[in-house]
Amino acid sequence: MRIGVPKEIKNHEYRIGLTPAGVRELVGHGHSVMVQRDGGRAIGLTDDLYERAGAEIVETPEEIFERAEMIIKVKEPQPDECRMLREGQVLYTYLHLAPDPEQTRLLVESGCTAIAYETVTDDRGGLPLLAPMSEVAGRMSIQAGAHALERAQGGSGVLMGGVPGVRPAEVMILGGGVVGLNAARMAMGMGADVTIFDRSLPRLKYIDELYGDRLNTLYSTEEAIDQHLATVDLVIGAVLIPGASAPKLIRREQLAIMEPGSVLVDVAIDQGGCFETSRATTHQAPTYEVDGIIHYCVANMPGAVARTSTFALTNATLACAIQLANKGAARAMLEDVHLLRGLNVHRGQVTYEAVARDLGYDYVPAAEALSD
Incomplete structure (x- = not known):
């Protein structure tokens, strides 16, 4: 051929x-x-x-x-x-x-x-050709989010790991799949306070058994998301429905709950994004601001x-x-x-x-x- x-x-x-x-x-x-x-x-x-x-x-x-x-x-x-x-x-x-x-x-x-x-699938129900880029994007999402949180980038000026006497950043990860788990590993490694939201109880149990009290797991409901948006510094959108458009998990009106300068990183932007205010960006101009919230929505993150x-x-x-x-x-x-x-x-x-x-x-x- x-x-x-x-x-x-x-x-x-x-x-x-x-x-x-x-x-x-x-x-x-x-x-x-x-x-x-x-x-x-x-x-x-x-x-x-x-x-x-x-x-x-x-x-x-x-x-x-x-x-x-x-x-x-x-x-x-x-x-x-x-x-x-x-x-x-x-x-x-x-x-x-x-x-x-x-x-x-x-x-x-x-x-x-x-x-x-x-x-493309495998015998375990996974997506083996998507997985390596999901791993890269998950890890990069924290790197990109940490940079966007810097005040010079429009963020709130919060350091991911804090310092002695000052709280670390609070990171909310929507989705406990390959992207979410890799994002959590990076965020924990930087010393952030991490919570993973998912609707699969077996997946939440697996993550809990894997990391114990190093992170928090929560069943994803609109109420739970609302409660955490008030204090969160960085949100990672890591939800995937294979082949389909991503569900919109955060609506524009919910941005008002968040502190100004907080950051949304939408890793699901290739599938349309999981935030209502998401639109695809490029590495040349990776972020924009809506209602005081910084959005990072680069559609080919692993290309960096x-x-x-x-x-x-x-x-x-x-x-x-x-x-x-x-x-x-x-x-x-x-x-x-x-x-x-x-x-x-x-x-x-x-x-x-x-x-x-x-x-x-x-x-x-x-x-x-x-x-x-």
Whole structure:
């Protein structure tokens, strides 16, 4: 199979879809890989490294999209990239379609086969291709939140760990999944007072058994959230419903409960955000203020630590990429139910139920669409 890896074009996105090691593995399986020139240069992955791994260096994204049978990316295709996709071509990347009607429309119109990292599953019910970026984003959320709390950034001027005689920051984490747990680890490590909210009692029990009295766990209700907003310094939005738009857990009127200069970090912004006042921002301009509350809503948070993120992502996505290349996309997905769940769009049909429901498309089950 001919595989293409274009340079990412989203604002301040320095990750790349494959490391040289990933290229070497695919070439070893008999496939050809094209990498756009300087695609990984910003993170020290030079064209020479890719060539030594067996890749062909290609000058333009147009050539990659024209020649490749499968496109491997990191972020969702931008409109110009969507228009280069064609029927029968496989797109393998993060998509986050539910809050993005334009991208969904363009992918449907292209006729391509679009496989989303974030909806591929595993035997334990996890999301193994999303997990590494969730780990990165969870840890980064505390780093970003601590910076936003600085007075010079518009925050209240609270130090995460406090000092002897002065209270530490209070951190509220909405969601006890991979993002939430990694955020909690970082916040506790910085000495903050941490509370995780979740609606899964088994998950809350697991977190409690894991960390004991080092953090607090609370069943998530509107009342419990309201009570904590009055004293909290930093809120991390870490809620995920696979493939669907994130629920809005904090409404604009609730911002009035919070102290001015408090910070909201919305890690769920890729899925539309879990705060009513969230809107996607970039690393170039990461924050904005609403009613005295600082919002950090960068839609590609792991892109800030692009080298770590690229290696973690290839580690997670490579095995499925090899399956898709070795067997062809249709056969690979029909033989692997977990990979099948990654199919979101195929030949003009929306094949992921939550996306179809949220955006008003007719839903066609993935296996049925591939069998036509």
